[in-house]
Amino acid sequence: MGTSVDAMRNSDSEYVKAVKEAASISITRMYDVYMRTPLFYLTPGYQKLRKAIKMLHAYTDNVIVSRRKQLEASSNEKAEVASEEHEYGGKKKEAFLDLLLKTSIEGRPLTNLEIREEVDTFMFEGHDTTTSGVSFTLYNLAKYPAIQQKVHDEIIAVLGTDPHKPITMATLNELTYLEMVIKETLRLFPSVPIIGRKCVEEVTIEGKTVPAGTNIIIGIYYMGRDANYYDNPLEFIPERFEGEKSVEKFNPYKYVPFSAGQRNCIGQKFALNEVKSVISKLLRHYEFVMPADQNHEPPVLSSELILKPHNGIPLQIKPRAPLTH
Numbered sequence: 001m002g003t004s005v006d007a008m009r010n011s012d013s014e015y016v017k018a019v020k021e022a023a024s025i026s027i028t029r030m031y032d033v034y035m036r037t038p039l040f041y042l043t044p045g046y047q048k049l050r051k052a053i054k055m056l057h058a059y060t061d062n063v064i065v066s067r068r069k070q071l072e073a074s075s076n077e078k079a080e081v082a083s084e085e086h087e088y089g090g091k092k093k094e095a096f097l098d099l100l101l102k103t104s105i106e107g108r109p110l111t112n113l114e115i116r117e118e119v120d121t122f123m124f125e126g127h128d129t130t131t132s133g134v135s136f137t138l139y140n141l142a143k144y145p146a147i148q149q150k151v152h153d154e155i156i157a158v159l160g161t162d163p164h165k166p167i168t169m170a171t172l173n174e175l176t177y178l179e180m181v182i183k184e185t186l187r188l189f190p191s192v193p194i195i196g197r198k199c200v201e202e203v204t205i206e207g208k209t210v211p212a213g214t215n216i217i218i219g220i221y222y223m224g225r226d227a228n229y230y231d232n233p234l235e236f237i238p239e240r241f242e243g244e245k246s247v248e249k250f251n252p253y254k255y256v257p258f259s260a261g262q263r264n265c266i267g268q269k270f271a272l273n274e275v276k277s278v279i280s281k282l283l284r285h286y287e288f289v290m291p292a293d294q295n296h297e298p299p300v301l302s303s304e305l306i307l308k309p310h311n312g313i314p315l316q317i318k319p320r321a322p323l324t325h
Contacts, residue, residue: 015059021052023305030196030217060116060123068101068112096122121266128306129191133275136189137182139299139313140236141279142288147238151178152283161323163284172276180238182275186224186257188236193221193307195259220256221307229254287318 025045029035040046100115141148158174159165199214210216225233230240258265265271282288290296291314299309 014055018052018055018059021048022056025049025052027304030194036215056120056123057116060119061112064097064101064112064115064119067097071098071101128308130271130274130278132189132191132306132308133182133186133271134278135309135313136307137185137275137279138282138288138315139309140181140185140188141283142290142315143296144236145289147181147236148283148288151181151279152287154178155280155283156323159280159284163320163322167277167280169273172273172280175276175280177238178276178279179272180241182272182279183241183255183257184236184238187230187255188224188234189301189307190220190224190257191306192257192259193303194219197263218256220259221303223254223256285320287320289316289318291316 025048028045029040034040035043035045097115097119100110100118103110141151154175154177158171159167195218197216197218199210199212199216201212203210223229227233253260256264258268258271294314299313300311302308302310
């Protein structure tokens with residue numbers, strides 16, 4: 001977006017706290033039937049939710065207005081953007097917010113409200129989801145050393161022995177086994193374990209009629225562990241995603257860690273590449289192992305809006321010896 005919340009070093013920032021507050025109240029409403037009735041608007045929780053949303057909107061509005069003024073003040077913004085060079089050569093990519101500010105629909109620019117809705121989607125939905133994906137992927141790599149070694153071998157084959165070589169979209173696309181590992185991780189530990197949908201028309205499912213307007217909860221976490229969809233569903237087998245583009249082999253609607261249909265995750269390709277980038281960088285420098293003093297039981301899970309390990313994931317990190325050229 002062209003701005004930084006700096007959530008890792010400033011976890012107590014008002015923005016981060018507002019995101020956590022809104023997420024906590026939202027997940028409570030999902031499970032508590034009374035919180036889904038008009039009675040909710042009489043509770044302290046509603047006032048807290050309003051306050052959190054007001055803060056989130058104010059932050060986004062401030063970023064949008066500030067950036068719009070900067071662009072309007074530029075006498076030759078196209079030349080200015082074109083003159084900015086990326087540190088590795090080539091033209092610097094524009095921030096997503098800048099693209100929205102310059103976008104027109106039917107000849108008119110997007111309003112600040114329309115832009116805010118798009119920006120809030122990325123900011124809120126991207127919060128903690130990548131962290132969850134990276135954490136559980138590292139857990140599985142540490143738990144299965146042979147798989148970690150295979151991923152590391154692929155990274156070296158694609159990127160070479162220089163641990164500081166920049167990664168590109170082309171090289172990311174070549175890390176096919178790493179992608180299978182990440183997808184298998186998301187099958188077992190989807191960053192968003194449940195999603196909601198509203199039934200737009202009456203539908204019959206296994207003899208049961210679901211009226212139009214009914215709110216439906218879809219358990220992505222349980223779908224990924226269902227023996228009706230996967231052989232040996234609790235085993236970690238990245239190879240099950242090999243050749244997934246074959247319709248006969250893989251039905252896309254049984255694997256939905258990013259949701260599916262018209263309301264699927266807007267940033268799923270970006271998120272997958274982000275996790276691939278982080279994991280490939282980490283594995284070039286470090287080996288991840290399970291601590292010897294741990295019982296290696298599966299992590300206790302805590303589901304807010306995002307699936308998280310309740311007490312974290314204890315891992316040992318060992319620096320890798322430099323590879324010879």
